[in-house]
Amino acid sequence: MTAPESATESRLSSGGLAPVLVSVWATIGVLVWLVIRSADDVTYGYYGGPFALAAGAFACHRIVRAGELARPVRTFWLRLEFAAASLALTAVIALARANNNTGMSIWVAVPMMLGVSLLLAAFLGLPAPRRTALCWLRGTLDTLTIAIASALIFWYVVLDLAPAGTSLSDKVIAAVVGVGGVLLLVVVGKSAAAPETVVDPAALRVLTTGPVTCVAGTILLIAGDDRSRLALSVLALPLTGAAMCIGAYLQRRALTRPSASSFPARSVFDMLPFAAVIATAGLVITVSAQDMNARQRIVIIGALLITGCVVARQLLSLRENTLALRGIRRQQAELERLALSDNLTGLPNRTRFLVALGERLDAGLPAAAVLIDVDDFKMINDTIGPAAGDQLLFQVSQRLRERCTGDEMPARLGGDEFAVLLADGDPVAAEAAANRLLLALADPFRVGEQQLLLHASAGIAIPGDGEGADEVLRNADIAMYAAKESGKASFVRFEPRMRDDMINHATLAGELRNGIARGELRLLYQPVFDLVTGRLHGCEALVRWQHPSRGFVSPGEFIPVAERSGLIVPLGAWVLREACEQLARWRSEYGPGAVEAVNVNVAVRQLRATGFVDEVAAVLSDTGLTSRNLILEVTESSVVDGWQVQEALQALHDMGVRLALDDFGTGQSSLSLLRAFPVDVLKLDKSFVDGIADGADRGRLAVAAAVAQLAEHLQLKAVAEGIETQGQLDRLRDIGYRYGQGFFMAKPLPAADCGALMAADPVAAA
Numbered sequence: 001m002t003a004p005e006s007a008t009e010s011r012l013s014s015g016g017l018a019p020v021l022v023s024v025w026a027t028i029g030v031l032v033w034l035v036i037r038s039a040d041d042v043t044y045g046y047y048g049g050p051f052a053l054a055a056g057a058f059a060c061h062r063i064v065r066a067g068e069l070a071r072p073v074r075t076f077w078l079r080l081e082f083a084a085a086s087l088a089l090t091a092v093i094a095l096a097r098a099n100n101n102t103g104m105s106i107w108v109a110v111p112m113m114l115g116v117s118l119l120l121a122a123f124l125g126l127p128a129p130r131r132t133a134l135c136w137l138r139g140t141l142d143t144l145t146i147a148i149a150s151a152l153i154f155w156y157v158v159l160d161l162a163p164a165g166t167s168l169s170d171k172v173i174a175a176v177v178g179v180g181g182v183l184l185l186v187v188v189g190k191s192a193a194a195p196e197t198v199v200d201p202a203a204l205r206v207l208t209t210g211p212v213t214c215v216a217g218t219i220l221l222i223a224g225d226d227r228s229r230l231a232l233s234v235l236a237l238p239l240t241g242a243a244m245c246i247g248a249y250l251q252r253r254a255l256t257r258p259s260a261s262s263f264p265a266r267s268v269f270d271m272l273p274f275a276a277v278i279a280t281a282g283l284v285i286t287v288s289a290q291d292m293n294a295r296q297r298i299v300i301i302g303a304l305l306i307t308g309c310v311v312a313r314q315l316l317s318l319r320e321n322t323l324a325l326r327g328i329r330r331q332q333a334e335l336e337r338l339a340l341s342d343n344l345t346g347l348p349n350r351t352r353f354l355v356a357l358g359e360r361l362d363a364g365l366p367a368a369a370v371l372i373d374v375d376d377f378k379m380i381n382d383t384i385g386p387a388a389g390d391q392l393l394f395q396v397s398q399r400l401r402e403r404c405t406g407d408e409m410p411a412r413l414g415g416d417e418f419a420v421l422l423a424d425g426d427p428v429a430a431e432a433a434a435n436r437l438l439l440a441l442a443d444p445f446r447v448g449e450q451q452l453l454l455h456a457s458a459g460i461a462i463p464g465d466g467e468g469a470d471e472v473l474r475n476a477d478i479a480m481y482a483a484k485e486s487g488k489a490s491f492v493r494f495e496p497r498m499r500d501d502m503i504n505h506a507t508l509a510g511e512l513r514n515g516i517a518r519g520e521l522r523l524l525y526q527p528v529f530d531l532v533t534g535r536l537h538g539c540e541a542l543v544r545w546q547h548p549s550r551g552f553v554s555p556g557e558f559i560p561v562a563e564r565s566g567l568i569v570p571l572g573a574w575v576l577r578e579a580c581e582q583l584a585r586w587r588s589e590y591g592p593g594a595v596e597a598v599n600v601n602v603a604v605r606q607l608r609a610t611g612f613v614d615e616v617a618a619v620l621s622d623t624g625l626t627s628r629n630l631i632l633e634v635t636e637s638s639v640v641d642g643w644q645v646q647e648a649l650q651a652l653h654d655m656g657v658r659l660a661l662d663d664f665g666t667g668q669s670s671l672s673l674l675r676a677f678p679v680d681v682l683k684l685d686k687s688f689v690d691g692i693a694d695g696a697d698r699g700r701l702a703v704a705a706a707v708a709q710l711a712e713h714l715q716l717k718a719v720a721e722g723i724e725t726q727g728q729l730d731r732l733r734d735i736g737y738r739y740g741q742g743f744f745m746a747k748p749l750p751a752a753d754c755g756a757l758m759a760a761d762p763v764a765a766a
Ligand code: C2E
Pocket: 526, 541, 542, 543, 554, 555, 556, 559, 572, 575, 601, 602, 603, 633, 662, 663, 721, 722, 723, 724, 741, 742, 743, 744, 748
């Protein structure tokens, strides 16, 4: 709480009950006096009013002085303070004139009207929600209806009942005060029931006691018997004072307490004009039962006026409702538009796409969904920045829009994912459309100063029997992933087996998570040999999963699952630590006979994860190894994944950890990559080694030889993978390969067997 707030609170919380006690005791005093009074000392009964109202003025004044209040709250209570003061004056005059017992006099009526006007001003001054001309007109009609009806009732009923001898001026004063009271009651009541009032609603409700006693008092002053007239003439003012004190007290409490929000409710005071109509109708019926005189005619005219007012008001309400309805419809249409289109591109969004697809399916019309995802958009976005990335997506949307035919609907599903709804369910036509759309994205894009070449992958789904829009889109998504996996920049049509694969992958991912936790993973080590000396040179750690029910699961199966699910990060961390610990054990056991370094495969998601470099450093220091003891194997595609990976690789290289390009020759091998990337080892992919011996595949042999030469020139170590025969080994050695690994020399081995190789005669082992 801030300092001014707490100051206000302390000012408010002290002494709030005293005025309440004074006013309540004054009122009770008057009541007691009414019961036990002796006939002649009327004066005593009038003492309650001045006390209670003075207390009321004091209570209001205390709130005004509390400071740090919202301006409208202050103004309200200030006006109430003046109203209380005027009414207190009224009470004093009434006390002075008590013995005359002449009923309402002009001396009492004037300050009373002043007090009532101030009360009215206080309530009318409360800030109301923004009012339109229609609201004002409706309010005026309400006021008119109530004023005419209450004037008629006063005149016809109350004045009729006035005791003989009541002067005309007394009757007029009583009628004016009475009608004023009814109006005040309406205004006060409406404010009390208003949903967004700044003044405490409970206080407002208590304050309605004032006008109620005012109205009742006036009626009884004129029409009541002596006893009830006296009761009300002595009770009305103290009751008003007590209401003000209690209202002020409630307001103080509300100010020192966080307020609960109130909800708009239809005010019962809205029904008052209709009550007025009913009451007047009752009068009309009574009057028409008798012969008409001038007064009765006036009642009829009044009734007609009221009916006119009420009808006009109803018409206004009707017009207001029509306008409101039109506004709501307009807003609804705008909201629908916003909810169904994409902010960035203006294309229909996922919801709109699904609705349109669903409508076609429900109507039994042919349809197909093509889902298009920009390849490597994350990397592009990282490189050119999010603003340029947005521009690029906008241009993609433009191209799709341009290339779509009239009955096709392009949409942006989110991120770099677009979809096109085709109005043709023919698979060949759908493939042609997918091709056309991918071609639309093949031309370079211009973003700012840069020219960018994009590729995208697409998945096609043709709705099957009973399939809903969601399912069709999901199938297109599965097909799109298949396209990505088959090397990107292409399209694939969905086949049900893809869904089975997907489910299988998801299940496998769940089991792998448990498998890692339960320690079902093992490492094997495949030796790398020096092909010239035949000596053991190094070894590559290869992970294995011994599944409790599936049995042995090959890394070719679960590594892609781990990569897609992100599990590769914890899995890779375990492999790294385990391999380093094993090397440390070998080195302590076999000394110089042990291999110098262990090769560990690293996936791109590991390289992208923050803290990977620190993790490597920590593992090396924990296991007592140096950076010379570790070779990390990465694939070509991961090297070009973006600046984060580049930075990680550079940091590892600077640390002294050697990097090997695995499966070299299969990815997007480019010579510039070898210069940009701090590589130490090239591992020629097995596919080049297969068939190298018999010379049948001269192309592959040429590549294998070129890679060996390239490595020599760049002073990199070349390792041939997957050697299975003596012929392959000889050939590779002839064309310049110094190192190699393969089943011909050794399969991946348990750590102990690999260690045994280190202990045995290395030449014999080869
Ligand atoms: P890679 O890194 O290229 O590993 C070489 C793969 O070739 C190993 O398969 C190995 O057993 C196999 N291989 C070696 N010599 C021969 C041969 O003469 N003939 C044949 N047919 N195969 C041979 P493996 O262990 O099944 O691993 C497959 C791939 O799984 C690895 O290819 C690597 O990319 C990945 N992988 C294995 N372990 C890990 C790991 O711990 N982390 C990561 N990220 N990937 C791993």
